Amino acid sequence: MQEGKVTQCIGEPTEPTNIVIFGAGGDLTKRKLIPALVKMLRCGLLHTDCKIIGVLKGRTREVWLEALHQGINQYAPELPMDAQQWQEFTTRFKMVSGDLESDQTYLDLSEALESLEGRTNAMFYCAIPPNWYTTVAAGLHKQGLALETEGFRRVVIEKPFGMDLETARQLNHDLQELLNESQIYRIDHYLGKESVQNLLVYRFANSILEPLWNRNFIDHIQISAAESIGIEYRANYYEKSGALRDMIQSHLMQVMTLVAMEPPVEFTADAVRDEKIKVLRAVRQIETSSVPHQTVAAQYGSGTVNDEKTKAYVAEDGVSPDSVSETFAAVRLHIDNWRWQGVPFILWTGKRLPKRVSEIVIRFRKPPFNLFDTHANPPIANSLVFRLHPDEGIFLRMNAKMPGLTTDTKRMVMRAPYSEDGADVSDAYEVLLHDVLTGDATLFSRADEVEKSWSIIEPILNAWKDRISVVRYRAGTWDIPEMDALFENCVGGWHKPS
Numbered sequence: 001m002q003e004g005k006v007t008q009c010i011g012e013p014t015e016p017t018n019i020v021i022f023g024a025g026g027d028l029t030k031r032k033l034i035p036a037l038v039k040m041l042r043c044g045l046l047h048t049d050c051k052i053i054g055v056l057k058g059r060t061r062e063v064w065l066e067a068l069h070q071g072i073n074q075y076a077p078e079l080p081m082d083a084q085q086w087q088e089f090t091t092r093f094k095m096v097s098g099d100l101e102s103d104q105t106y107l108d109l110s111e112a113l114e115s116l117e118g119r120t121n122a123m124f125y126c127a128i129p130p131n132w133y134t135t136v137a138a139g140l141h142k143q144g145l146a147l148e149t150e151g152f153r154r155v156v157i158e159k160p161f162g163m164d165l166e167t168a169r170q171l172n173h174d175l176q177e178l179l180n181e182s183q184i185y186r187i188d189h190y191l192g193k194e195s196v197q198n199l200l201v202y203r204f205a206n207s208i209l210e211p212l213w214n215r216n217f218i219d220h221i222q223i224s225a226a227e228s229i230g231i232e233y234r235a236n237y238y239e240k241s242g243a244l245r246d247m248i249q250s251h252l253m254q255v256m257t258l259v260a261m262e263p264p265v266e267f268t269a270d271a272v273r274d275e276k277i278k279v280l281r282a283v284r285q286i287e288t289s290s291v292p293h294q295t296v297a298a299q300y301g302s303g304t305v306n307d308e309k310t311k312a313y314v315a316e317d318g319v320s321p322d323s324v325s326e327t328f329a330a331v332r333l334h335i336d337n338w339r340w341q342g343v344p345f346i347l348w349t350g351k352r353l354p355k356r357v358s359e360i361v362i363r364f365r366k367p368p369f370n371l372f373d374t375h376a377n378p379p380i381a382n383s384l385v386f387r388l389h390p391d392e393g394i395f396l397r398m399n400a401k402m403p404g405l406t407t408d409t410k411r412m413v414m415r416a417p418y419s420e421d422g423a424d425v426s427d428a429y430e431v432l433l434h435d436v437l438t439g440d441a442t443l444f445s446r447a448d449e450v451e452k453s454w455s456i457i458e459p460i461l462n463a464w465k466d467r468i469s470v471v472r473y474r475a476g477t478w479d480i481p482e483m484d485a486l487f488e489n490c491v492g493g494w495h496k497p498s
C-alpha cells in the first residue's frame with residue numbers, strides 16, 4: 001500500500017490477528033475504527049497479515065465497503081485512498097451477515113475465522129449499543145470463540161458500562177461469567193489521548209513536579225471538558241444519561257485518577273490500575289444532604305455559539321419540552337489521603353459552551369506573603385494547565401514584572417505545546433486499538449474501577465433523579481453563577497478556558 005502522507009508511528013508492531021467488528025455498519029466503525037486501522041497499517045504498526053471481519057446485517061458487501069470508503073474520505077482526509085488503493089485494502093475484509101441475537105451469526109463467524117488459517121489471535125470489537133455486549137459475549141462463548149487455547153482472544157467494549165452502580169455490577173458479573181477479566185478491554189477513548197498519557201510522563205519522568213504535587217503547594221484542581229456543540233443526534237441517549245453520567249463518571253474521573261495517583265511501582269497495567277483504584281477508594285462519600293453544595297446541574301437554553309444562533313436543549317429533536325436533563329454538570333470531590341487532604345478536585349463538563357476545550361488546571365496556593373499586593377494588578381495564583389484538547393500542551397501561568405519603572409505585575413504564560421514540530425499526534429483509537437492488539441491494558445478500565453466510580457456518583461444520581469427543575473444557561477456563555485459557590489474558598493475561582 002502506498003505510504004500516503006502519514007508520518008511514521010513509533011511502537012511495537014502487532015501480531016497477525018483477526019479483527020472482528022460487531023456493528024461494522026455503524027458510525028463508530030466508519031468514523032474511528034477503520035481510519036485508525038488504515039493509519040496503523042500504513043505506518044507499519046498493524047501486521048500486514050491482519051484480517052478485518054465485519055459483522056453486520058441488512059447490507060451487501062458492496063454497500064458496506066462503499067460506506068467505509070466514504071468514511072475514510074470524510075473523517076480522515078489525511079488518509080486519501082483512491083479506488084485502486086481502497087480495492088487493495090479491502091482484500092483483507094470479510095463480511096458476516098446476521099443479527100446479534102441469532103446463533104447462526106456466531107456459527108458463520110466461527111466458519112469465517114476457521115477459513116482464515118494461520119491466525120489464531122482474535123480481537124472482538126463491540127461497536128454496538130451496550131445492551132448487546134452480553135449477548136455477543138454469550139455467542140462467542142457458545143461457539144468456543146473466546147477460548148484462548150492457542151492465540152489471544154480479547155473483547156473490546158465501549159462505555160457506558162452500565163447506567164448506575166447496579167447495572168454496572170450486573171454487566172461486569174455477566175461478562176465475567178463468559179470471559180476472563182483479562183480478556184475484557186473497557187475502552188475510554190479519553191485515556192487514549194496522547195496528551196492524557198503525557199500527563200503520566202510529565203509527572204513521573206521529571207523530578208521538578210512531584211515535590212509540588214500535594215496539599216502543601218496545590219490549592220485545588222479542576223478537570224474539565226467543555227464543548228461548543230449541542231447533543232446533535234443523541235437525544236435518546238442523552239435524555240437518559242445527562243452530562244454527569246456521560247462525561248464525569250467515566251472520562252473525567254479516569255483523568256482524575258491519573259492526576260492524583262501515587263507513582264506505580266512499574267508501568268504495567270495492573271500496577272497502574274492498582275494505584276488508580278486507590279484514588280477512587282479514597283474519594284470521600286458524598287452525603288445526600290451535601291449534594292446541593294457539592295454539585296451543579298444546568299441545561300443550555302437558546303443562544304449564539306460560534307456566531308450561529310442555536311436552540312435550547314428542550315427544543316432539540318427528540319427531547320421532551322419539560323426535560324430537566326443536565327447538559328452541564330460539575331462535582332466537587334475530596335480525596336481523603338495523605339497527599340490530597342483539603343485539596344478540592346472539581347470536575348466539570350458542559351455542552352453549548354463558548355468553546356471546545358478540555359484541560360487539567362493545577363492551581364497553586366498563593367505566595368505566603370505578597371510584596372506586590374498594593375499595586376493595581378495584584379499577582380494571580382500560579383496555575384499549571386495541561387491542555388488535553390485542542391492544542392495539546394502545558395501552560396504555566398506566572399506573574400512577571402511589568403516593563404518600566406514600576407514593580408506592578410502582569411500575567412505571563414509559558415507555553416509548551418505537546419507537538420512542536422508538527423509531528424503527528426495519534427488519534428485515541430489508534431493508540432487504544434494498538435494497545436488491545438499488543439495486550440497492554442494499562443489505559444483500559446478494570447471492573448473494580450468502573451464500579452467504584454459509579455458508587456462515587458450514586459448519591460448524586462439519587463438526589464437528582466426526582467428533581468423537577470434545572471438551572472438554565474444561555475448557550476455560548478459561561479453564565480452559570482452556581483459555579484461560583486462550588487468554587488468557594490478555591491484560589492482564583494472557576495477557570496473559564498480562553
Ligand SMILES: NC(=O)c1ccc[n+]([C@@H]2O[C@H](COP(=O)([O-])OP(=O)(O)OC[C@H]3O[C@@H](n4cnc5c(N)ncnc54)[C@H](OP(=O)(O)O)[C@@H]3O)[C@@H](O)[C@H]2O)c1
Binds near residue numbers: 032058099
Ligand atoms: N460513534 C462514535 O463516534 C462513538 C464514540 C464513542 C463511543 N461510541 C459507542 O460505540 C458503540 C456504537 O456506536 P455507533 O455510534 O457506531 O452506533 P450505531 O451507528 O448505531 O452503530 C451500531 C451498529 O450496531 C448494529 N446493531 C444494532 N443491533 C443489532 C443487531 N441486533 N444485530 C446486528 N447488528 C446490530 C447496528 O446495525 P444497523 O445499522 O443495521 O442498525 C449498527 O450498525 C456505542 O456503544 C456507542 O456508545 C460511539
